[in-house]
Amino acid sequence: MIDDVILGILMEGPMSGYDIKRTIDQSVGFFYSASFGSLYPALKRLDEQKLIEGEETGSSKNKKLYTLRPEGRDRFLAWLAEPLTRARNEHMLKIFFYDYLNAELRRGRLQSFSGQLQGELHHLRAVQEIVDRETEELEDPGAYAHRLSVLTYGLRSLETVLNWVQDLQQLPVNQPSKGTDES
Amino acid sequence: MIDDVILGILMEGPMSGYDIKRTIDQSVGFFYSASFGSLYPALKRLDEQKLIEGEETGSSKNKKLYTLRPEGRDRFLAWLAEPLTRARNEHMLKIFFYDYLNAELRRGRLQSFSGQLQGELHHLRAVQEIVDRETEELEDPGAYAHRLSVLTYGLRSLETVLNWVQDLQQLPVNQPSKGTDES
DNA sequence: GTATACTTATATCAAGTTGATATATCGAGT
DNA sequence: ACTCGATATATCAACTTGATATAAGTATAC
Numbered sequence: 001m002i003d004d005v006i007l008g009i010l011m012e013g014p015m016s017g018y019d020i021k022r023t024i025d026q027s028v029g030f031f032y033s034a035s036f037g038s039l040y041p042a043l044k045r046l047d048e049q050k051l052i053e054g055e056e057t058g059s060s061k062n063k064k065l066y067t068l069r070p071e072g073r074d075r076f077l078a079w080l081a082e083p084l085t086r087a088r089n090e091h092m093l094k095i096f097f098y099d100y101l102n103a104e105l106r107r108g109r110l111q112s113f114s115g116q117l118q119g120e121l122h123h124l125r126a127v128q129e130i131v132d133r134e135t136e137e138l139e140d141p142g143a144y145a146h147r148l149s150v151l152t153y154g155l156r157s158l159e160t161v162l163n164w165v166q167d168l169q170q171l172p173v174n175q176p177s178k179g180t181d182e183s
Numbered sequence: 184m185i186d187d188v189i190l191g192i193l194m195e196g197p198m199s200g201y202d203i204k205r206t207i208d209q210s211v212g213f214f215y216s217a218s219f220g221s222l223y224p225a226l227k228r229l230d231e232q233k234l235i236e237g238e239e240t241g242s243s244k245n246k247k248l249y250t251l252r253p254e255g256r257d258r259f260l261a262w263l264a265e266p267l268t269r270a271r272n273e274h275m276l277k278i279f280f281y282d283y284l285n286a287e288l289r290r291g292r293l294q295s296f297s298g299q300l301q302g303e304l305h306h307l308r309a310v311q312e313i314v315d316r317e318t319e320e321l322e323d324p325g326a327y328a329h330r331l332s333v334l335t336y337g338l339r340s341l342e343t344v345l346n347w348v349q350d351l352q353q354l355p356v357n358q359p360s361k362g363t364d365e366s
Numbered sequence: 367g368t369a370t371a372c373t374t375a376t377a378t379c380a381a382g383t384t385g386a387t388a389t390a391t392c393g394a395g396t
Numbered sequence: 397a398c399t400c401g402a403t404a405t406a407t408c409a410a411c412t413t414g415a416t417a418t419a420a421g422t423a424t425a426c
Contacts, residue, residue: 002383018404030307030337038383040405062390062405092336098329124213145354146281153275153347154213160343164336171328185412201375221412223377245376245419 007076008097010068084113103173117162190259191280193251267296300345
């Protein structure tokens with residue numbers, strides 16, 4: 001997960017580990033965070049796997065500049081092209097980088113994602129109805145108000161994501177400028 | 184985290200580890216999940232800390248029934264009474280159990296949580312405005328459409344949470360039936 | 367009636383993540 | 397010269413995940 005985020009950030013150009021951390025905090029920070037404890041081991045991993053290249057700057061003590069290698073770029077674009085899931089906000093992360101994905105694939109992914117969300121929505125609405133019916137039979141329905149409200153919130157959140165994704169589907173097509181077609 | 188969820192589930196009555204897992208999946212499963220790899224070690228921990236009591240059922244092989252001890256109940260209610268944060272959906276988890284919290288404390292927590300959310304909302308709207316202004320100056324704003332949309336989604340999500348919490352604040356007061364005041 | 371397959375039930379492990387803490391440099395101001 | 401805050405990397409214990417292993421109980425079919 002963090003590996004792909006790092007590669008995605010490095011698409012913009014070479015950066016130090018500290019810069020990457022700051023970039024993450026300032027851009028996707030409100031829904032995804034990377035700690036140093038995960039960032040530095042990840043940079044080491046990616047370097048060993050030849051997906052990025054780290055070189056000493058000579059200037060400040062240990063400062064290294066990390067550059068994306070072509071293999072890393074491929075790996076990132078492959079990750080980006082995978083289907084969207086809501087697990088751990090991965091959909092937000094991928095869509096944040098979606099301007100790098102070719103328009104056709106993007107259209108397909110958004111299409112099936114919104115279908116998936118509609119499915120979940122129907123399911124949750126069905127659950128809601130059952131729960132509502134069961135609740136009516138209780139002597140004191142108010143005693144479970146908060147417990148039940150969480151389901152309502154889940155529904156509203158789902159509706160919010162779905163609306164957002166549907167808006168994205170209406171976006172005019174715009175081929176990525178930096179030539180990022182996987183093919 | 185999982186410790187407090189387990190304690191909260193056990194408020195309903197004694198259960199096996201497997202039952203707890205199933206209960207979690209079926210109730211808060213759509214936003215919080217517990218794996219066996221975290222559940223069983225947690226049960227062991229809680230047992231050692233004398234917060235729950237596990238006893239062999241004698242029936243099936245290793246099956247144990249876990250019962251909440253008074254110390255565990257105290258620990259759970261103390262956790263519940265802590266301020267709400269959105270870190271890792273903790274607000275949903277706590278509010279799911281909020282019928283156990285005394286009405287006065289609950290009111291205070293919801294009050295400050297909604298204030299906190301409004302603050303975040305103002306901040307994010309300010310960021311949005313700055314970003315919008317910077318975007319206008321670009322030659323091809325469409326090339327960043329997805330990247331920018333994530334911010335919009337963040338805003339809508341925040342609005343959704345805030346609306347939900349404000350609805351909760353309108354709920355008629357209902358003292359918990361099972362006598363759960365911390366005092 | 368017994369083989370087949372699913373559910374219940376607990377346990378373990380490698381790999382990864384978090385949050386805290388440690389250490390040191392650099393630049394800006396006083 | 398001194399101090400403060402930002403830059404920069406590293407490490408660690410505790411915890412979580414996802415996968416895998418094991419085995420007993422239960423239902424279904426043939």
